[in-house]
Amino acid sequence: MDLYSRGALFGIAEKIVRLLTQLLSLVLMARLMDPAEFGSLMYAFAVVSMFNAISIFGLDAQLIKWLSIYSVRSPYIVKSAFLLRCFFSVACFFVVNFLPFLGVGDPSLVFIISIYLLVMPWLTYEWIFTSIGRSDYSSIGLLIGYIVGFLYRLGVLLLGATPYLLAWAYVLELVVVSFVYSVIGRQLAIGLFDGGFNASRKLLALIFRRSFPLAISSLLVFLYVKIDQVMVGYMLGDLAAANYVSATRLSDALYVFGILLVNVYFPKYVSSIIFLNGDVRSPYEMNRKIFWLVLLSVLGCVFVVYFSDFIVSCLYGGNYAQASPVLAYTIWTVPLVYLGAITTRVYVALGKNWVMFKRSAAALAINVILNLLLIPVAGLEGAAFASVVAHLVAALLMNAVLDFSVFKWQIRVLMCKAKNW
Structure with a gap:
């Protein structure tokens, strides 16, 4: 099986597993939780998820394109994109946690769920895998994350759910995905910190300008x-x-x-x-x-x-x-x-x-x-x-x-x- 077919197959499998686990989790939470608590959890997640696009900052399509064209400079591009994602993820984390002071969402639920924004920069690996024609690695990480998140929710619901324990499932999913990506990246000798933390200011500014409209x-x-x-x-x-x-x-x-x-x-x-x-x-x-x-x-x-x-x-x-x-x-x-x-x-x-x-x-x-x-x-x-x-x-x-x-x-x-x- 060629790499494109393998990537497409794993991509389809990832989408199907995501659909089934999320839908089944939703049904179980609705049936086993108090409706008001379930609503509070979903409300808090909706508030936090609005900031996903800012934390990504339009880098997805741009980074894949640049890594494919400028493979020689890929370590510098990856590092710059990662640092930009870190900056905007941290900014989003503080902004979203200010909203409960305005009456938007439960403060504790918003805080717990928003922690996943701080983990999102590690998903930069996903774009690296896609740029080298190994999108199947991205799908594998996501598949494992979805399954672990579903099993965690199921366990919490069976043992007596609270919205605060369930809120940690969103963080757990991304932590697992990031860990799998890091392991795969290490096997491929790809690291987000190769060569240290230094990054070109000119490259950072260029990526920022190119990504801003998409963001x-x-x-x-x-x-x-x-x-x-x-x-x-x-x-x-x-x-x-x-x-x-x-x-x-x-x-x-x-x-x-x-x-x-x-x-x-x-x-x-x-x-x-x-x-x-x-x-x-x-x-x-x-x-x-x-x-x-x-x-x-x-x-x-x-x-x-x-x-x-x-x-x-x-x-x-x-x-x-x-x-x-x-x-x-x-x-x-x-x-x-x-x-x-x-x-x-x-x-x-x-x-x-x-x-x-x-x-x-x-x-x-x-x-x-x-x-x-x-x-x-x-x-x-x-x-x-x-x-x-x-x-x-x-x-x-x-x-x-x-x-x-x-x-x-x-x-x-x-x-x-x-x-x-």
């Missing part, structure tokens, strides 16, 4: 995806957050399938996307895959809407009846996420990275405004509706404003009338 764009995406969960917890309390997160996590779980297909099948088409005579043109095979992916996801949404009461009751029990109407709304974000992920790759192929930043900014603004207006009036369903509208804006409507050629391409693909070549 801002990633931050906006994280915010408009997570902000509704934080606002529900802040405005309606922990019990409402438990119901809301229970529903949105089911929708989030379905993102994995489409994103996995996009990551596996669509990279080979990116170089074939062209702009000709005012139109975006893409291969026929790509257009057909997009059409069927979106269509099947829409049919899946209809199924989930019809059986939402049954799904919520079977998974979570009677304490989470309010999650059913939320699921009936948020499930419609699934085809929009698929379409948005594909469209992002089209913009990258066309060299229009800043359009993605503008799309995400518009979606965030609309999500916040609609949540402020609708949560006091319609509660959880208002927040769910706001989330769907924000995804619709990011995936489709803003393209009509920012780049009408891409919007036309989307409509034609969805109608099976795209211009091919």
Whole structure:
């Protein structure tokens, strides 16, 4: 088996294990914990996870590219990226722990969960492995981390769960992944501290400038995806957050399938996307895959809407009846996420990275405004509706404003009338 196939196979396995362990953990916690305590834990995690993008600082795509091109200078690039991640991770840790003083989240839960931000710089190994064509090593580390995290949660739940003990699972997962990465890195004679701690200031400044736009764009995406969960917890309390997160996590779980297909099948088409005579043109095979992916996801949404009461009751029990109407709304974000992920790759192929930043900014603004207006009036369903509208804006409507050629391409693909070549 060649390295690409091996990496793809391990990548698929990692995504499936992640989906199953996270979904099963969510169901067990919802059933075995007090709903208010479960909501408090999920609320705190949503608050902390908004800072993931800042701690990564847009370095993921940039670092893999640079390590592939400038292999001779790779130790300096790795060290500089690691130091930048350390700086922003520490900054995020202090900022997120200030938020509970403003009434956002339980202080102890936020503090415990935010410790994983301090561990995240060691995940720089993941980009190194990818750059040398060994993404299977990245998947192996993540697989072990997910399994250990799941077993820890299961043990705590069986022995008598408290949200504070469960909060440590997020830290444990990353500590295990980082340890596995360090062991593999040592076997490959790759170290984050090779040659000491000194790093080039010029290289640090260059990486910072190149990564800043991507970091801002990633931050906006994280915010408009997570902000509704934080606002529900802040405005309606922990019990409402438990119901809301229970529903949105089911929708989030379905993102994995489409994103996995996009990551596996669509990279080979990116170089074939062209702009000709005012139109975006893409291969026929790509257009057909997009059409069927979106269509099947829409049919899946209809199924989930019809059986939402049954799904919520079977998974979570009677304490989470309010999650059913939320699921009936948020499930419609699934085809929009698929379409948005594909469209992002089209913009990258066309060299229009800043359009993605503008799309995400518009979606965030609309999500916040609609949540402020609708949560006091319609509660959880208002927040769910706001989330769907924000995804619709990011995936489709803003393209009509920012780049009408891409919007036309989307409509034609969805109608099976795209211009091919």
